[in-house]
Amino acid sequence: MSAARGWGWVAHLRAGGTTAWADWTGTGPDAGRFLPGAQQLELLRRLNQAGTPSAALAARVLDASAPGRGRPDLGLVGAAGPARFGPAPVDPADLPARELLRVAAGLIAEDLAAGPRPEAGAGAGSGSTTGTRLAAAARVRLPVLRRGIRQLAGDPAQVPVLRAELARRGRPEGIPGAPVLVLGADLPTLLARSWTARVLAGGAPAWPDWVHAAVRRGRLPRRADPARVAAEWADRVGAHRVTVVLDPDALPRLLGVRGPLPAPPALGADAVELARRTAPALGLLVSSAERAALLRERLVPALLAAGGTGAPPAVPARDLGWVRERAVGARDALLAGGYPVVGEPDTLLSRSRTTTEDGPAATQATATEAGVLGLAVRLLLATDVREEGR
DSSP, X not given: OOHHHHHHHHHHHHTTOOOOGGGOOOOOOOOSSSOOOHHXXXXXXXXXXXXXXXXXXXXXXXXXXXXXXXXXXXXXXXXXXXXXXXXXXXXXXXXXXXXXXXXXXXXXXHHHHHSOOOOTTOSTTSOOOHHHHHHHHHTSOHHHHTTTOOEEEEOTTHHHHHHHHXXXXXXXXXXXXXXXXXXXXXXXXXXXXXXXXXXXXXXXXXXXXXXXXXXXXXXXXXXXXXXXXXXXXXXXXXXXXXXXXXXXXXXXXXXXXXXXXXXXXXXXXXXXXXXXXXXXXXXXXXXXXXXHHHIIIIIHHHHHHXXXXXXXXXXXXXXXXXXXXXXXXXXXXXXXXXXXXXXXXXXXXXXXXXXXXXXXXXXXXXOOHHHHHHHHXXXXXXXXXXXXTO
């Protein structure tokens, strides 16, 4: 056992070194009462491998805790004495990525909480309430309201983006009773977008668990079921005032605007999983409303800038058959509902058909702990660079 070896490695990592613990042979003077934990040391080594973290970020990593469920800070094998209780010391290189992710998620949460606070409920991801829409409409001249303003419902990724864009163009959603556009897509996409919305609202179970919970209930989540949304609106405003839109290219014409409309953020499976792991730690630092706003308005753009784009998560193989059945049921319910459908009703089945039991379709992805950790490292470095450039 050599605490001097451990302190030497700490100094090496603080200076930007990347030598693994098993290969380190140097020594150094004690720099504190306790060595940093193995999780923190290995995360700093990964940061050094990927870039050049500042001295301030290195210090934050070494002083960080590992929030959430998992093991406590672990000692370095060969530098810490035998544990009298609790887990034994470890070689940091043997730690699973999820242990390093716990530390990284806590640091990302701290960065979010320390920055400017967006207004809770504002922005493209917020999902306006009726009161907000009425207030916005009241600021628009009446002739604009007479030009066929619609209400939007359905797809939890498209709707908030379009609401924000329409408001920017001076065409907010209509007052209650206005015609309703129910936006849809293929069922695997709607499932992934519904899960993502839950994550960004403050938290959700892991993707496979969330999908399988819907299977056990025998019912699709509401916003992943355009037939159910359309039926609910038909009860309120009449089926003749509800249009289901499965062709996004038709939206400019239906909304009465010129030019292309923005697409939802293309968050990949790894990015959404990193947001999911960050949400609990952020919830310890800010209110629930602030957490949701920070996840949507600050974390999502940061994830996209750090390379978090990509395909949504793939439906787990064990649940593919059920998803296909639900897609057929949703299509048949739309056709029986009596409302116009813009686009092909079989759109609901498209990716359900191309996904096989042997693996996900090309338009789907599976989050991996290594991929999520890599994104977390890039995000921490990118945030560090921005702060140093102030």
